[in-house]
Amino acid sequence: MPLHDNTWAHLVFEWDPQARDAAAGTVLIGLGDSNDDRQSSGVALNHKGYRQAQYGSVSELIVRADQQQWARWRQKLPDPQHLQRVIIEDFSPDTCLALLLFLQHLEPAGTAPPLSEPWLAYISAWESGIYLDGDTVERSAACLLSALGHAYLPEHTSTNNSWVREGLINCLALLAAMMEANPQPTAGIEPLHTRQYSQAVASLGYERQLYRQVLQRALTCQLLVDLADGRRQTVVDALFINEASPSGMLKILARTDRQHTWTRNGFGLLAIYRPQEAGSGNDMVVSLDPVQGTRLDALWHRLEQRENDAWHGLRPRETPRFLESYRLPGSHQLRPEAPTQPWYDDQGRHTLIAAPKRLPTGEPGTRLDWHNDILPAVWECYFSRYLPPAIVPFSVPALAGRTGGKSIRVFRHHQAALADPSIDPMMRMIDTPTFHAWLAANSNPALVVKSPADLPAADSYHSAWYGDILAVSHRHGVTLYCRQDDQAQLDILLGATVAVADASQAYDSFLTRSSQQLDDWLNDLLESQQSGYRQGKIRHLSQWTEMILHTKAQALKAVNHSSLLGSDALHNRLTENLSCQWGLSEQRRALIEQIDRLDELMRQAIAKRQEKRQRVYGALFSALGLGVAANHIWQPIKEIKTVNLYEWQLMMFKENPGPSLEDMQAIAADAAQYEIYTLVILLVFGFIGFVLFWFFDVSAKEE
Template identity: 40%
Template sequence: MAEIFHWEHVAAALANQTFSMSPALRDIPEGTLAIGIGDSASAGVALNCKNSRTYRSISAWLWNCSADERSWLKQQGAHHAIAQVVIEDFSLDSCFSWLLYTALMLSEEAAFPAGLETWVSYIDQWEQGNYLDGDRFSHSAACLHTVYAHAQLHAAKRESQNYDPALLKQGFTRCIKLLTEFINRTAVPQQGIQPFFSAEYQAAEAALAYEHQLYELVIQRAATCQLLVEQANSTRKVLIDALFLNEQHPSGLFKIFARNDRSRSWSKNGFTLLGIHRPQERGTGNDVVISVDPRSGISLQSLWCALEEAENERWGGERPKDNPRPIRSYHEGNGPNEPWWDDAGQYTLLGAPKQLPDGKPGSRLDWWQDILPLIWQEGFVKPLTPSLKRITPPLAEPEGHKRVCAWCWSDADSRLQQTDTTSYLMDTPSFQAWLAGSSQDKPVVTPYELLQADRFEAYWQSDVLVVCHQQGVTLFSRVAEDPMLERLLAVAQRIATLSDNYAAFLQQIREIFKKWPSRLNQQAAVIEDKQWEEEIFALRVNALNVLNSTETLFSSAGENRLSETLQQHWGLHDQRGTLFAQLDRLDQLMKEAIERQKSRRHRIYGSLFSALGMGIAASHVWEPVRDILTTNEYEWQLLLFKTPGVETQHLAEIAEQSAHFELITLIVFVAFALLGFILFWFFDIRSQEE
């Protein structure tokens, strides 16, 4: 087929222009072309369809403008030579509208090239969120161009989150070249792009594979749920699958992958609603994007109203309104400067407010604390709670206790469920996870707080849905007054009481573990076996009392099934089997500790007595030897009677010698006492029964 766009002419036009990105720019200066942004009253050329009531894409708006409008655009561009191009993104619509404008400037009659009607329609539908290419992502011109554009845009971004002008121009040029090749090779894009050899095309295929792999990784940490939302221009509500994720690198295809994800969505129809949070793009309007598939006929108007109401409340009357951004919802011009984007009144795509001219954020709502709870409230809690009645009071037990919660259908006539759309939610995994959350420490306020399916068990017992998990159990009856619900509730409360009693008993054991080691260290001299025997006996009696205080067998199979299920989830089966084993082990450990303390005490006493005995024995052995070697007191007295004239000097020598041997006696006593202590302490020399 003949080329519609000659690359030489396109490249020449690109060479004379510089590019910048400023999504929040509204007043376009002379000599500047703005694509997707700016007010029509600006001095420069603003190609912006966002305020149009007829067209949703720049391409369709530009293609369908009148001859006078085309002439004005051509004259304006010729009078003020366009040297600067300000863009919002590298999207398919932005690139195609640049091609149309360039072709218009090169045209002699202010006309567009013929043969582009199918491309205009295709891009217009893509811009409105209608994906026309089915599951053939690799044959879709929109998918290939979008992923390639995001790759180029990412390459042009500096670490400071600004864009390098040279890299920005280079990336935009490559995107224009890829689009030009698509248009020149394919007359009807809905029929698919056939593979061809090109550096840009191969890079686009690689980028597509990368983003699909990234989607596979991101969705594992995303939150999914089912919501009940209104159809456009109707009070009817339909059940849809919703997906919420955090996106670090912008991707225009996550919503396409999600809407065509038949395997992970509960309905097998893909995720109709997609909420994306991009914290690194705060202030651009793309940091929070909530969208639905336009083909679903769903309107997010109620959510948009709730978001705007929350914004006004958070601003507290200080929300700037001196230069309102014109959008369909505020048609009278009484809106804020930066409202939530309403998708030209279609409410299929909601975007966060952009940054204000003074640099302050246009939104004061937080994704985690405000926006997600609002979505959950509007799509799940509000439709559901009027049809439910809580049987048990709100939970107020301290942390760690098993929680029992019960709900039932609020209307006495259960046949109304057959025509009440709220009942759609009652068969979804989100409803089961929400029930599980109602018997947790904290209620569920966002889809991210829903328990994963592998963390709870849910089954129907007649008209009662039982949802049990490690922290508690929730019962829901489809009947307003259900005797089965009352019986199962009594079973759940009885098993919960048993679990709480066992938890208290375990706490008692833990306190003993904390108490006895310190007592063994500080009061080793006064602890006796009898103390521990009395305490362990009391523990055994208490354990039997805990296990036998609550009957776990019931008259009906349904009650016994619930009893067994709760005992398994709460570990009572294993706990019963190991309870006395733990007590025996505790008894053994404590007896060993007491025995070690007593053994050490006995060793100390034995060593002291051994030292005393060895010292005394050595003294008795040494006494005859000393008597032989020295003059004892009797001999000294006889000496005075036998020899009255004995010299005083001699008597003094005898006394000194006796004193010397007394010291030797003391040394012998101390030495043998020390020897006895050492022998007993280190070698434990004592009589023992074998």
């Protein structure tokens, strides 16, 4: 049907993922229940849960539907003019092609253009989760359509549906242009000179940027997922994301991400949690890349069991949703225990598992929590269930009381007699970062791993192989994993581990004892500086020197690196790595440097204290010296100005008549006055000497 036809003008387009019933003149695409369309006035086009046959997409349902089904649809919509409303759940390629095909089939015979089978197969594969276009997403028709469609989704819920019409019309225009220019979609889309194509390419660039940002906050790990035969498992990279805004390209960008995956095969398992869509059935989704041939049967059964337990026997079962996993063998009927809203099973393929939708009462169909139920279920099904009996803890009685404050754990790989190691699932996991992180968590008393979210960060531990023994160390301890039974090698590495742990404990004990002493020294130094160096317990340099030498000797004794070296190369390698991981060498150097800096500061404080004392003494002696000198100069002058002892004796005994009492009193008063002058001169010149010495001494030192 041409996009400029007047048929589009009168249509109302709505986006409602929760729609279930189709009113007269309405078509639901990807929504509702196609099995109950007899009771509905409109048409519900939904291939999911279709009882009569299995289809990979809504488009395939429309093309492959039998005559009876088409008779029922044409009874409700005889021609395109009777269609008034289209309700969609997304702008996916299947939604667009299904709308075009449905309207074309409603046209009178002979007026509809021929069907493109390659495009039908291509879009059905995309709807089934199969991506056929390789790593160059810019040449993928499905990726271009998805990116363009998601560009029209509003950031917030809106009652205005004008964006639905604009987005769907542009997606239909892009699909029609690509189908006309590219008969084989898997050959790659050549560039188109249309506005919609340019907008789609720009949206792809935006989706790449969004993926990089999401990847920085996402949780990744490796898991053992069942292959289709159910007997074997393969290692896949898993990506767990809390998605705030929908992304049309997240799934494809994750599956084609060779750079950030350990397997270099993209993320084979993608788990998405959308809190803002709680209850819609799209809030918790776990999917696999179907091309890798893996299945999630175990997870589906585990979640259904958890769901039943969470409802405590009250799970609604009145009107069960049709699901392949609950179908009675050889029948279109469901088993009696089928719930109203089960966990979706991807039509029995178990490559996509989605949460139950809302119940008819409006209550959420699930009582499971993402963090407390879904993530632990994934961890149990695809990691922890493979641990026993392959990975078993090994008790080392010799370690009792000799761990030096560190947690030391030992695990061994148990291989059944006559078993082929190549089919042991855990043998393919021992080199993965997830297994190393799990080993690190086992020697960390603060961690209990119940889900991938509990694994320690990759930069918090160090792992290295020492022959057939893997050592995973972190600041709390070390875990040794023995791939083969080699008791001699294990004893060597355990000896190295215990030696470094003991050294670490000795170092910690020294720090505990010396930290208070260092604090006292710092406080003494600060008090001395704040009080002008007049206070402080440490007053003599010899006393301080003796104390600092004793402290350095204790620090060197606490961690003597040379005593950790042995004659075995693996012993020395592990010793070196643990010393670095537990920070012995670096912390010892830092401590010695801290002591040296404190030593220098304290020596400067003591030196300044002594220097100030010496300057005070010098100033006092200078004042005394200048005062004495001034007194010597003043004495002759005083002798001239006053009657000295010799002259007073002559006056008393030689003069006749002798001096009168009044003259004697005047002479005494004059002598007393000059004595006062002498004292004043002594004090003044003493003060001048003190000031001059203090001033010139300080100025000279500054210069």
